[in-house]
Amino acid sequence: MRNRCTSVVAGVAGVLLLSGLAFGQGGTPQNTAPRSPWKYYPEDARANEGPGGPAPVRDMSGTWAGESSGAGVKRLVPPERNPAFTPLGKEMFDKNKAEGTGVLIAQSNDPHVRYCDPFGFPRNMNDQIRSMTIATLPTRTFVMLKFMNIWREIWTDGRALPTRFAGRGADVHDPIYNGYSVGRWTDDYTFVVETTGMAGETWATEGGLPHSVDAKVTERFNRSSKNDLSLAMTMDDPKLYSKPVSLGEVNFRWIPSQTFFDFTYVPSSVQMYLKEMADPASSPGAAR
Amino acid sequence: MRPIVVALVVLAGLATVGDAQERLTREDFIVEGVRKMPNPPGPAPARDLSGVWVGPQDEKDDPVPPMTPAGEAIFKERHAYGDATRTADLGMSNDPFITCDPLGFPRNLLAHAVSGRGRMIFASAPGRLLIAYEQQRIWREVWTDGRALPKAVDVRGAPESRYYGHSVGRWENDNTFVIDTTGVDERPWLNEEGHPRSSSARIQERYVRRDQYNLQLTVTIDDPKYYTKPWTFMRGNFYWVLGQEFAETFCIPSEAIEYRDSLARPSGIQAR
Numbered sequence: 001m002r003n004r005c006t007s008v009v010a011g012v013a014g015v016l017l018l019s020g021l022a023f024g025q026g027g028t029p030q031n032t033a034p035r036s037p038w039k040y041y042p043e044d045a046r047a048n049e050g051p052g053g054p055a056p057v058r059d060m061s062g063t064w065a066g067e068s069s070g071a072g073v074k075r076l077v078p079p080e081r082n083p084a085f086t087p088l089g090k091e092m093f094d095k096n097k098a099e100g101t102g103v104l105i106a107q108s109n110d111p112h113v114r115y116c117d118p119f120g121f122p123r124n125m126n127d128q129i130r131s132m133t134i135a136t137l138p139t140r141t142f143v144m145l146k147f148m149n150i151w152r153e154i155w156t157d158g159r160a161l162p163t164r165f166a167g168r169g170a171d172v173h174d175p176i177y178n179g180y181s182v183g184r185w186t187d188d189y190t191f192v193v194e195t196t197g198m199a200g201e202t203w204a205t206e207g208g209l210p211h212s213v214d215a216k217v218t219e220r221f222n223r224s225s226k227n228d229l230s231l232a233m234t235m236d237d238p239k240l241y242s243k244p245v246s247l248g249e250v251n252f253r254w255i256p257s258q259t260f261f262d263f264t265y266v267p268s269s270v271q272m273y274l275k276e277m278a279d280p281a282s283s284p285g286a287a288r
Numbered sequence: 289m290r291p292i293v294v295a296l297v298v299l300a301g302l303a304t305v306g307d308a309q310e311r312l313t314r315e316d317f318i319v320e321g322v323r324k325m326p327n328p329p330g331p332a333p334a335r336d337l338s339g340v341w342v343g344p345q346d347e348k349d350d351p352v353p354p355m356t357p358a359g360e361a362i363f364k365e366r367h368a369y370g371d372a373t374r375t376a377d378l379g380m381s382n383d384p385f386i387t388c389d390p391l392g393f394p395r396n397l398l399a400h401a402v403s404g405r406g407r408m409i410f411a412s413a414p415g416r417l418l419i420a421y422e423q424q425r426i427w428r429e430v431w432t433d434g435r436a437l438p439k440a441v442d443v444r445g446a447p448e449s450r451y452y453g454h455s456v457g458r459w460e461n462d463n464t465f466v467i468d469t470t471g472v473d474e475r476p477w478l479n480e481e482g483h484p485r486s487s488s489a490r491i492q493e494r495y496v497r498r499d500q501y502n503l504q505l506t507v508t509i510d511d512p513k514y515y516t517k518p519w520t521f522m523r524g525n526f527y528w529v530l531g532q533e534f535a536e537t538f539c540i541p542s543e544a545i546e547y548r549d550s551l552a553r554p555s556g557i558q559a560r
Contacts, residue, residue: 034445036438036445036446036447037431037435038435038438038446038447038454038471039447061413061414062413062414063413063414111542114542115540115541115542115545116388116541117540117541117542118425118538118540133413133418133429134413135411135412135413135418136411137338137409137411139532142409142411142418142420144418144420144427149390149426149427149451149452150425150426150427150538151420151425151426151427153420153534176536177536177538178425178536258413258414258415258416262448262450262451264390264426264450264451264452265390266389266390266475267387267388267389267541267544268384268387268389270541271387271545
């Protein structure tokens with residue numbers, strides 16, 4: 001269950017998604033039912049085929065469907081699973097017990113799986129990337145993620161990234177979950193973001209790749225048409241990796257209704273799930 | 289002699305550093321932690337809330353009205369943290385925020401009342417106003433495309449209830465933006481005391497931009513399922529943030545649980 005952190009309601013929404021997929025394929029009465037503007041219909045998003053027209057210039061604003069949205073969006077390239085670690089990087093990686101790699105839920109120490117802690121960046125852009133809404137102000141761009149209902153800000157005012165995250169001084173910044181991001185348009189359809197200063201306790205990927213606070217992650221957004229947006233990510237972290245690491249490529253599709261499911265995270269539900277279901281089922285004596 | 293010379297040099301250095309740093313007085317602040325803008329405010333731009341605001345300051349709330357029996361029944365089951373007046377067990381709390389559950393709407397507005405430093409920013413996307421909050425780093429969307437609020441939630445054909453509800457908004461005049469919300473998930477508390485709010489509650493926010501730097505917010509609630517009459521839940525002022533920056537303010541569940549288990553419970557302040 002990848003969406004265990006979400007509310008029970010989102011779980012119901014997931015059932016509705018599966019129902020929508022089943023009916024959508026057959027063109028059955030579900031497609032003729034009245035549409036509520038407050039609901040997301042993945043079959044409608046899937047039906048919005050093709051490029052939809054040229055990409056607007058220097059504009060990514062709006063709501064986009066990512067993978068796991070039911071909109072037929074496929075992930076192009078997953079993050080590297082076996083990057084070139086430095087000895088320290090390997091040591092840190094070996095400590096991270098990611099669920100699903102021969103590790104049961106009860107054995108995982110993934111802070112998101114065990115506590116519903118925020119993913120942090122860059123993991124929130126390559127894991128559970130179901131939908132995002134992008135909004136732009138004169139000096140910054142916001143990426144608002146549906147999964148866990150959190151947002152990132154990317155400064156576009158020409159400022160430099162901070163470089164110091166330890167010690168004392170006016171130029172020392174605290175490491176934070178989303179890091180510090182700056183962005184710029186490199187042409188009319190490509191927006192490049194650089195981020196550093198991410199808190200070291202978060203994982204860079206679902207598979208448990210670690211990162212240091214000095215890691216620099218580059219995102220390259222490319223809008224190739226009205227309906228298509230792609231994102232390629234790389235991480236340069238010489239402390240932990242002897243060469244840059246690919247964090248994968250993700251595709252997005254424009255959602256015509258601009259509406260999506262709600263994925264607000266509820267930690268108490270996670271604790272209840274772990275206590276009553278997942279941990280007992282993961283115990284050595286549990287039936288498989 | 290040398291130690292005295294060294295001390296004098298050090299003192300001179302400190303004085304130099306001190307002079308280079310900005311010396312702030314109480315007059316430089318609106319309230320604690322909220323810097324005053326260096327110039328007087330200009331007129332409010334028409335139909336424009338964009339920017340980072342901090343508040344609420346000068347908050348005034350009406351008393352919560354009498355509840356219906358249904359409201360009372362829910363309220364009775366809730367034990368606010370540190371509240372010794374409504375519970376037989378001192379310090380026993382089942383506030384879901386203790387383990388970082390989402391505050392939900394409209395409590396997320398009240399949480400900012402702690403020191404008045406909560407920030408929010410308005411942005412826009414097609415057909416919507418977006419509001420991003422510092423507290424818990426969450427965001428809401430307010431539809432401005434003229435749609436009606438959902439008549440019901442959590443029933444067949446209807447949308448599901450949400451922690452932050454379903455919202456529509458409109459400009460009432462050039463300086464007043466009104467948001468109506470319904471369909472809130474009933475699990476979050478209305479406030480720190482644990483009052484309930486139903487999914488059928490209608491919650492209205494009125495943002496009045498008085499000038500360039502001041503935004504007044506009034507929140508009213510009409511929830512006949514749980515309350516005998518509507519009331520003003522909150523009145524407060526939001527001020528323009530100097531520098532227009534946010535802090536990252538996540539509630540981290542693992543840390544909250546560690547605090548509860550290693551400090552709160554052993555100290556006798558029992559929490560869920």
